[in-house]
Amino acid sequence: MSGYEQSYAAWRADPEAYWARAAQAIDWIRPADKVFDPEMGKFGRWFAGAQCNTCWNCVDRHVQNGRGDQTALIWDSPVTKSVRRYSFAQLLDEVGALAAVMQDQGVTRGDRVIIYMPMVAEAVFAMLACARLGAVHSVVFGGFAAHELSARIDDATPKLVISASCGLENTRIVEYKPLLDQAIADATHKPASCVILQREAHRCEMVTGRDVDMAEAVAQAKEQGRRPDCVPVEATDPLYILYTSGTTGQPKGVVRDNGSHMVALHWAMENHYGTRPGDVFWAASDVGWVVGHSYICYGPLLQGCATVVFEGKPVGCPDAGVFWRVIQDHKVNALFAAPTAFRAIRKEDPQGEQIGKYDLSQFRTLFLAGERSDPDTVKWAQSKLDRPVIDHWWQTETGWAISGNPVGLGAFPIRLGSPGKPMPGYDVQVLDDDGHPVAPGTLGNIVLKLPLPPSCFPTLWNAPERYQSAYFDEFPGYYATSDAGIIDEDGYVFIMARTDDIINVAGHRLSTGAMEEVITSHPDIAECAVVGVADALKGQMPVGFYVTNSGVQPDPERLERELVALVRQEIGPVAAFKTAIEVERLPKTRSGKVLRGTIQKIADDQPWKMPAAIDDPAILQEIKAVLQNRGYAHQPA
Ligand code: COA
Ligand code: AMP
Numbered sequence: 302m303s304g305y306e307q308s309y310a311a312w313r314a315d316p317e318a319y320w321a322r323a324a325q326a327i328d329w330i331r332p333a334d335k336v337f338d339p340e341m342g343k344f345g346r347w348f349a350g351a352q353c354n355t356c357w358n359c360v361d362r363h364v365q366n367g368r369g370d371q372t373a374l375i376w377d378s379p380v381t382k383s384v385r386r387y388s389f390a391q392l393l394d395e396v397g398a399l400a401a402v403m404q405d406q407g408v409t410r411g412d413r414v415i416i417y418m419p420m421v422a423e424a425v426f427a428m429l430a431c432a433r434l435g436a437v438h439s440v441v442f443g444g445f446a447a448h449e450l451s452a453r454i455d456d457a458t459p460k461l462v463i464s465a466s467c468g469l470e471n472t473r474i475v476e477y478k479p480l481l482d483q484a485i486a487d488a489t490h491k492p493a494s495c496v497i498l499q500r501e502a503h504r505c506e507m508v509t510g511r512d513v514d515m516a517e518a519v520a521q522a523k524e525q526g527r528r529p530d531c532v533p534v535e536a537t538d539p540l541y542i543l544y545t546s547g548t549t550g551q552p553k554g555v556v557r558d559n560g561s562h563m564v565a566l567h568w569a570m571e572n573h574y575g576t577r578p579g580d581v582f583w584a585a586s587d588v589g590w591v592v593g594h595s596y597i598c599y600g601p602l603l604q605g606c607a608t609v610v611f612e613g614k615p616v617g618c619p620d621a622g623v624f625w626r627v628i629q630d631h632k633v634n635a636l637f638a639a640p641t642a643f644r645a646i647r648k649e650d651p652q653g654e655q656i657g658k659y660d661l662s663q664f665r666t667l668f669l670a671g672e673r674s675d676p677d678t679v680k681w682a683q684s685k686l687d688r689p690v691i692d693h694w695w696q697t698e699t700g701w702a703i704s705g706n707p708v709g710l711g712a713f714p715i716r717l718g719s720p721g722k723p724m725p726g727y728d729v730q731v732l733d734d735d736g737h738p739v740a741p742g743t744l745g746n747i748v749l750k751l752p753l754p755p756s757c758f759p760t761l762w763n764a765p766e767r768y769q770s771a772y773f774d775e776f777p778g779y780y781a782t783s784d785a786g787i788i789d790e791d792g793y794v795f796i797m798a799r800t801d802d803i804i805n806v807a808g809h810r811l812s813t814g815a816m817e818e819v820i821t822s823h824p825d826i827a828e829c830a831v832v833g834v835a836d837a838l839k840g841q842m843p844v845g846f847y848v849t850n851s852g853v854q855p856d857p858e859r860l861e862r863e864l865v866a867l868v869r870q871e872i873g874p875v876a877a878f879k880t881a882i883e884v885e886r887l888p889k890t891r892s893g894k895v896l897r898g899t900i901q902k903i904a905d906d907q908p909w910k911m912p913a914a915i916d917d918p919a920i921l922q923e924i925k926a927v928l929q930n931r932g933y934a935h936q937p938a
Pocket of ligand 1: 419442444445475586587592616639641645670806807808809838839873874875876877
């Protein structure tokens with residue numbers, strides 16, 4: 302039996318009482334004046350007036366409560382053939398010493414710190430050390446290049462950057478330090494110092510007077526027995542800024558608070574993921590994404606679980622059995638991954654032969670999110686693992702599941718293709734373009750009725766107007782998710798597509814607008830459009846269409862090479878931009894809007910209608926012809 306209906310009804314009946322009960326799981330330095338203050342911020346703030354410290358709740362209190370010897374963090378790195386384990390007491394030593402090092406660099410409450418690191422344990426130490434000092438971290442994913450890092454440095458104006466000499470992408474060494482140096486050189490804002498983890502795979506040059514060797518400084522702080530106390534912060538103070546793709550090249554700095562974030566994540570660990578203190582939880586993501594923030598770092602540790610930090614890929618490290626090897630070796634109880642990881646594993650090991658080689662007896666549940674879970678992949682995982690496979694839907698902006706299936710409350714029956722039902726806290730509705738509710742089963746804009754629950758972003762860093770215009774103007778009284786979908790008669794949510802220019806490549810959220818800005822910066826390019834076309838492995842892949850300036854000698858091969866290199870250099874390898882196609886003209890409406898949606902439908906062989914406002918219908922046939930040349934759009938005209 303699922304306790305879901307009862308729990309959702311309890312939230313509906315009295316949201317403040319519901320979240321006040323959930324908040325009892327957190328240690329507060331000072332209790333809230335009000336569980337919810339509707340006068341604060343855009344839609345109100347949770348736990349206003351309370352004081353707390355997120356690091357205390359993730360680390361110190363477990364040591365104080367007798368869990369010091371229990372494993373807190375397991376770093377498993379097949380790419381360096383290393384495994385390290387830290388108990389909660391050892392985690393406290395590491396985080397405390399790093400906080401002392403950061404204090405030496407002048408970091409105090411409210412200062413920003415950028416963390417640009419591969420998947421090493423030190424990335425999590427750095428996040429927690431910031432939380433300990435009341436500093437605001439902004440983790441930048443390692444697959445972003447210097448230009449993206451520099452934009453984040455200028456927006457967040459960090460006092461300090463914490464980085465590493467290199468990361469490892471299977472056998473490829475990614476030198477982080479030259480990217481960091483370039484980003485700082487390009488940025489207007491100059492961080493006062495950089496704390497650098499020197500890795501054995503590749504050591505980097507240090508800048509005298511600016512760079513601090515992390516290992517040396519931490520060792521010294523430990524020797525001196527220095528461990529700054531957890532700094533009390535307001536529950537409504539920012540814990541972190543996480544930049545995510547918007548419709549333009551300028552990323553959006555999603556702000557997360559301290560207090561309500563802890564309440565929501567603890568609730569989710571207990572009720573959605575069904576974990577208990579002492580369990581082992583593994584989110585096979587990266588600390589640079591929201592999944593990494595919520596479920597590699599904060600969620601598991603808040604709950605007193607051990608978290609796995611995995612530096613590797615689901616395939617090729619060394620084979621498609623690595624996920625099962627990690628689950629066996631660390632007795633993982635719950636795994637959270639992107640569907641694309643399972644598509645990659647299935648491609649290499651369609652019969653799931655690797656699964657049988659490992660002892661998965663401790664493993665209870667697989668959770669999928671980050672992109673649409675295609676029913677085929679879910680069915681494959683269900684049958685090969687013989688365990689519940691739970692899809693759930695959320696966004697960087699919310700920090701935790703909007704819809705899901707709460708294993709801790711007792712899961713309800715899974716409906717393939719649906720990431721479950723709305724979680725307590727979320728009033729999910731579907732509206733047509735004029736803002737009217739649609740009938741169950743009808744496709745429309747998915748919106749969340751205000752107020753949003755704990756953990757949802759109170760603002761965008763440095764961009765309150767964009768916060769309002771991007772999320773709240775279109776449907777007054779609601780938060781616009783920019784996802785289109787349906788809710789069926791039984792309340793199951795189905796997420797079908799984004800309604801904006803965001804695409805989802807291998808579970809990574811990317812802006813086609815940002816890629817277009819880079820492509821049009823090429824001197825030969827007059828205009829372009831980037832669309833996400835369906836890809837069997839990565840879900841979507843970006844494909845660019847460009848028109849050259851008049852007078853440019855046509856040389857599509859050269860231009861494709863240059864444009865691919867430019868996007869990789871400016872945005873980073875994560876953009877996975879590999880295809881740029883020359884066209885004579887782009888299909889547009891009479892008002893000049895490029896018909897990206899129609900191009901995408903043609904490429905994906907989806908049904909499409911000739912847009913009424915199209916300027917010249919013949920252009921769509923031209924696009925279809927070039928797409929067919931490149932192996933897309935198979936349906937005859
Ligand atoms: N640092 C530097 N480069 C990185 C990087 C990082 N942290 N992460 C990815 N890249 C590079 C990759 O090496 C690849 O480079 P290439 O073009 O030279 O091959 C490029 O960025 C694209 O990466 P990706 O799209 O991840 O492709 P992949 O072929 O390396 O791996 C999958 C494919 C499916 C195995 C992988 O994407 C995966 O495991 N995805 C899970 C997604 C995930 O965790 N999402 C988070 C939300 S839950
Ligand atoms: P991000 O902010 O990077 O987590 O990306 C959020 C977006 O990913 C959502 O707006 C959806 O478009 C997509 N997404 C995340 N989880 C799911 C899911 N379970 N099903 C369908 N789409 C999802």
